[in-house]
Amino acid sequence: MTADPHPALELSGITAGYERRAPVLRDVSLTVHGSEAVGLLGPSGCGKSTLAKVAALLHRPYAGTVRLGGEPARGWRHRAPRAQRTAVGVVFQQPRLAADPRLTLAALIAEPLRATGRGREATERVRELADAVGLGGDLLDRRPHEVSDGQLQRACVARALVLRPRVLVCDEMTAMLDASTTAALVTVVEDYRQRSGAALLAVGHDRTLLERWCDRTVELAGAGGGTDGEEVRSAPRAPADTSAG
Numbered sequence: 001m002t003a004d005p006h007p008a009l010e011l012s013g014i015t016a017g018y019e020r021r022a023p024v025l026r027d028v029s030l031t032v033h034g035s036e037a038v039g040l041l042g043p044s045g046c047g048k049s050t051l052a053k054v055a056a057l058l059h060r061p062y063a064g065t066v067r068l069g070g071e072p073a074r075g076w077r078h079r080a081p082r083a084q085r086t087a088v089g090v091v092f093q094q095p096r097l098a099a100d101p102r103l104t105l106a107a108l109i110a111e112p113l114r115a116t117g118r119g120r121e122a123t124e125r126v127r128e129l130a131d132a133v134g135l136g137g138d139l140l141d142r143r144p145h146e147v148s149d150g151q152l153q154r155a156c157v158a159r160a161l162v163l164r165p166r167v168l169v170c171d172e173m174t175a176m177l178d179a180s181t182t183a184a185l186v187t188v189v190e191d192y193r194q195r196s197g198a199a200l201l202a203v204g205h206d207r208t209l210l211e212r213w214c215d216r217t218v219e220l221a222g223a224g225g226g227t228d229g230e231e232v233r234s235a236p237r238a239p240a241d242t243s244a245g
């Protein structure tokens with residue numbers, strides 16, 4: 001790949017952990033260029049989700065730098081500047097933990113627009129995204145407890161795309177889904193990326209899926225007490241096919 005002075009996402013020397021305990025990640029670096037899809041693999045507990053949260057500005061590392069489009073992160077969680085927070089869309093593994101149970105699916109998808117003063121765009125954008133993720137009938141009017149996990153995850157993917165992020169972080173997005181919902185949601189993300197040129201960091205355990213889906217995969221090591229260094233293994237993409245099975 002030619003030199004890219006402003007990669008979509010650049011993690012440099014990230015050392016991160018929880019409550020000042022021993023770091024889970026030590027000096028991990030990873031760059032995802034615009035339009036690139038990178039799959040992040042590694043054993044359970046090695047820190048993949050921690051790195052995903054750091055990338056999404058949701059977890060402050062002990063040390064290291066996150067750059068979005070070349071700009072260093074200027075805060076974490078709600079203290080991150082709006083322009084940086086909204087540049088990253090995130091989908092988590094468990095939609096029930098991520099979704100406010102009081103909101104209808106329509107309100108859930110629209111909420112980032114309303115929170116950024118763009119509520120007027122909500123009706124059209126929700127309709128557009130609901131079509132894309134396959135939420136039809138009265139599903140948009142239901143609350144999370146009235147829909148299946150797969151339907152709720154479809155809404156969470158739509159929500160992650162609603163502000164047209166430059167970077168998407170999908171943390172085990174498909175781990176709870178059946179093969180056809182997995183294939184549908186991967187297609188939605190890929191359609192969005194092809195149209196927008198957004199970068200993707202996809203965390204998962206399903207090596208076959210990530211190697212088909214992504215341009216390359218990287219592997220965090222992990223054994224005992226944290227991940228050191230960066231790309232332990234990097235595999236090229238298998239022939240294009242985003243189906244799960």
Ligand SMILES: Nc1ncnc2c1ncn2[C@@H]1O[C@H](COP(=O)(O)OP(=O)(O)OP(=O)(O)O)[C@@H](O)[C@H]1O
Pocket residue numbers: 018024042043044045046047048049050051
């Ligand atoms: N909120 C937290 N507080 C304290 N420790 C945490 C917290 N979240 C994760 N950890 C610990 O950090 C380490 C890395 O967790 P993380 O979820 O990043 O790993 P992972 O590679 O995504 O695992 P998995 O593949 O099982 O989802 C684990 O030892 C975990 O117990």
